[in-house]
Amino acid sequence: MKKVIFLFVWALLSLPALVSASVINAQSYTKSNNSDILAKDVYKKAKLEGVINYQVFEEGFNAYYKTQQRKKQLLTIIDFSKPSTQKRFYVIDLRTNRLLYHTYVSHGVNSGGKVANRFSNTVNSRQSSLGTFLTDTTYYGGNGYSLRLDGLTKGINDNARRRYIVVHGADYATESFIRRHGYLGRSWGCPALPEELSKEIINTIKGGSVIYAHA
Known part of the structure; x- marks a missing residue:
């Protein structure tokens, strides 16, 4: 009986230490469980x-x-490391873990032909920009229904507003254009999408979602 009581008291005295150790381990895991593991x-x-x-x-x-x-x-994600003849525009829902859209996207006329290999943050360069963007509001302009972007990567794309870099639809961002010309049509630096998908995609990603352009 004394042995049972001793073990019970020992367990009670040890509990705070065990809980504390568990919390420390959990905190350490949480600290290491950053975007890499989540990705x-x-x-x-x-x-x-x-x-x-x-x-x-x-x-x-x-x-x-x-x-x-x-x-x-x-x-x-826009993967400019791929040629324009491949679908390189991806919209991923991180809440439901689903790929919502996977389609074509143009690059700037001065960024290259079939492959984009030159990028700029300069006004009137007519080149695409890399880095992180945040979507904003929509409007109707010369390219139809369009989505304003704010460039968040300093010195790389933070002139997006001044350059009027927006997401819009284009009749040259299609498979039929690729079949006729061997590459996708090019913009003045904007990520242009197939017209049949552009409005739907813009309405999905507008209002504060992240776009990342890679090359």
Whole structure:
């Protein structure tokens, strides 16, 4: 009986230490459980393997993770390392872990032909910009229904507003254009999408979601 009482008292005295150790371990795990672990989890659940390169996705996810101004759990990635003849525009729902859109997107006329290899933050350069963007409001302009972007990467894309870099639809961002010319049509620096999808995509990502352009 004395032995049982002793073990019970020992367990009570040891409990705070065990709880404290558990909390410390949990805190350590949480500290290490940053965007890298989360990115791998999303990549797997959204079934992105073979669809988008993991390193490119991880870069985009890190950009999303660091953007405190974001208002939507959406991440759009533009992979300019791919030629324009390939679908390189991705919209990923990070709340449901689903790939919502995967389509074509143009690059700037002075960024290259089939492949974009020159990028700029300069007004009137007619080149695409890289880095992290935050979507804003929509409007109707010379390119129809369009989405304003704010460039968040200092010195790389923070002139997006001054350059009128927006998401819009274009009749040259189509498979039929590729079949006729061997490459996708080019913009003046804007990420132009197929017209049949542009409005739907713009309405999905507008109002504070993150776009990350990679090359």
